[in-house]
Amino acid sequence: IAGITQAPTSQILAAGRRMTLRCTQDMRHNAMYWYRQDLGLGLRLIHYSNTAGTTGKGEVPDGYSVSRANTDDFPLTLASAVPSQTSVYFCASSPGTGMYNSPLHFGNGTRLTVT
Amino acid sequence: LAKTTQPISMDSYEGQEVNITCSHNNIATNDYITWYQQFPSQGPRFIIQGYKTKVTNEVASLFIPADRKSSTLSLPRVSLSDTAVYYCLVGGSSNTGKLIFGQGTTLQVKP
Numbered sequence: 187i188a189g190i191t192q193a194p195t196s197q198i199l200a201a202g203r204r205m206t207l208r209c210t211q212d213m214r215h216n217a218m219y220w221y222r223q224d225l226g227l228g229l230r231l232i233h234y235s236n237t238a239g240t241t242g243k244g245e246v247p248d249g250y251s252v253s254r255a256n257t258d259d260f261p262l263t264l265a266s267a268v269p270s271q272t273s274v275y276f277c278a279s280s281p282g283t284g285m286y287n288s289p290l291h292f293g294n295g296t297r298l299t300v301t
Numbered sequence: 302l303a304k305t306t307q308p309i310s311m312d313s314y315e316g317q318e319v320n321i322t323c324s325h326n327n328i329a330t331n332d333y334i335t336w337y338q339q340f341p342s343q344g345p346r347f348i349i350q351g352y353k354t355k356v357t358n359e360v361a362s363l364f365i366p367a368d369r370k371s372s373t374l375s376l377p378r379v380s381l382s383d384t385a386v387y388y389c390l391v392g393g394s395s396n397t398g399k400l401i402f403g404q405g406t407t408l409q410v411k412p
Contacts, residue, residue, distance in 0.1 A: 221402070226404070228402050229402035230401075244401070245401060276344045276345075278344065289335070289350070
């Protein structure tokens with residue numbers, strides 16, 4: 187089934203450790219996004235990529251990095267995890283970068299707990 | 302991107318029509334209005350999109366007045382399975398991909 191695959195589904199991580207959240211899409215979408223979701227704060231954009239080879243910062247990029255080496259993959263890396271990065275992380279993609287007729291497709295999320 | 306304002310929460314009962322209004326006073330000429338639905342433990346999913354007047358699909362209707370400073374998502378005859386968070390987004394055809402969600406509206410449907 188076409189869509190977005192995120193891995194792992196959940197993870198408990200010690201503070202200070204490095205972690206990469208994986209995201210792969212098979213829809214050949216140009217744009218990809220990483221959001222974090224925290225209770226009471228809704229979805230907040232971390233980083234995005236309009237096309238392979240380019241990335242940009244969202245609302246809350248500090249402490250995170252991304253790369254977009256090809257169309258399908260958009261990994262999110264926490265270089266040195268801190269407890270405030272405990273959250274549910276969603277990866278999404280869209281055919282284009284504009285709003286019109288280019289809805290976001292989301293994965294099922296990665297639940298990360300930093301202790 | 303235009304900022305949006307929605308009620309934080311709403312309650313309804315099965316079989317009722319639910320209307321969720323979103324304010325976007327600074328909407329630009331080329332901005333579209335898009336609504337997403339999110340169930341617990343899942344990512345959001347696209348519901349409906351519109352530019353002006355009324356749009357209807359198998360899930361919902363979207364009403365947009367002439368000044369486009371607000372929009373209303375209408376869910377006909379809700380069921381318990383419509384309990385979810387609903388997000389309103391406003392953006393144009395060249396927003397550099399920075400799609401930003403607000404807190405959304407948590408709809409609780411009761412039996």
